Structures are given as structure tokens and as C-alpha cells.
Amino acid sequence: MGAGHALVVDDDETIREVAQMALELVGGWRVTTAADGAEAVELARTHRPDVVLLDVMLPRVDGPAILSMLRAESATRDIPIIYLTAKATPGREEEWSQTGATGVIAKPFDPMTLADDVARLIGRDT
Template identity: 40%
Template sequence: MEKLQRILHVDDAEDIRMIIKISLEMIGGYHVDQFESGQEAMDGAKGCNPQLFLLDFMMPDMDGMETWSALKTLPGFADIPAVFVTAKAEDNFSQNMLNKGALSVITKPFDPAELCAEIEKAWSAHLEKIEGSV
């Protein structure tokens, strides 16, 4: 089973980026590359080698789904899964995101101490799905 090590995170809110970076790096031991917009992620992603995208859904210019679609056009990024973080807590919104291929939808506000566990759960389910289809 491939261990998750590298995450590309996009969120327009500086405080959320800081909380997520501290949580994922200090608690989870992940390497996190962060960007504040979809366009910034597109411009800087090439050197990141992410295994997972962690994307805010509601952002100016490009929302999280548009950012994911754009990132997947980069060479080597087509099959990278995404977890979305959003303040939109409606069940039908989360289900719609899952139907579009998201591994998980994490609702803001979230518990920084539980963030790594939620991402690991989504990653494990992703790997089981891949291994089951081989």
C-alpha cells in the first residue's frame, strides 16, 4: 500500500492554509505545498509531485472543482485524487462532490487534530478501490 507523503493544498484564506500546513506537517508528517489560488497552483504545481490534492471549494476566480480539473491537465497529474474542504455543509453538496470523483469532503470548521485521520481514511479507501480494480 502506497503511503501518502505529498499533498498539494489550495485555499484562498491564509489562516486556513496555516492551520492545515501545521496540522498536516506536524501531526501527519506530510510534505505540503500550498497555493492561494487555482491559477497559482497551476503555475507552481509542476515541481511538487503531489499524490493528493486538498482543495478549498469556494475560492475567487477558480473554485475547487475548476482547480482540480485544471490541475489534472498537467503532465502526470491526471489521476491524482482530491479531497475538498468547504464551508458548504449541505449533504446534497457533499454527495454531489463525491459523485464527481472527490475522495472526501471535509466541512469547515474542522478539527485540526482530526484532519490527518480524515485524509488517511480517504487515502486508504482510494487505495483499496485502486487495488480492487487491478
């Protein structure tokens, strides 16, 4: 059955590719990717992923704004959202959680532990 379906949202193609490979090959996830906010919201609506990995710094519409859009719709309101950010610093976890995110994974992330990190943050056994 696999671990579920993840939507990875990042404007950096390399980050999307590494995350996709890490989640699919190491974690057994099915992965859909998006390069921007509009695409992310549409894919979340249509695919209803089990988790969204969301870059904080995106062009035009940033991660927190996308999170707000997803939380405002009944179809996407309950999807766990994990921020992917280079700005994750120790001690700021509470600040991120106040935005409604389920958790934060710092970039650069370890491809070998990404699937386990995601599963831990959303409360799934690996």
C-alpha cells in the first residue's frame, strides 16, 4: 500500500526532484510536485494528498499564504502541512506552529531520513 500520497511544493526543481526520489524510493510514498502556489492549491484540491511539504519562500504567493488558502477550504482544511525551509532555526518551532503548520523540516534535508521525518511529524508509523 505504501506510506501515502505527498505533495511537494518548491520553486527549486532540484529540491522537488530530491524530495520526490527520497519519499518514493526510501519511504514508499506516491509523490506529486508543484512549482508554485496556484499549482499547489489546485493539486491539493484535486489529489487530496496525505501531507503537503511546502516551501516557505515561494515567488508571488509564499508558503504561509498558501497554507491559509488550504486551511480556508473544507476539501483541504485537514491536510497536514509541513514547511520546508532554510530558515528553520532551533527555538523557532513554536513560531512556525502558530501559522498552522504541522511541522518544519529544515533545508537542506537528509534524503535518507526525509520519509521518516515526514511520517513522524504527521504521526504515522514507518
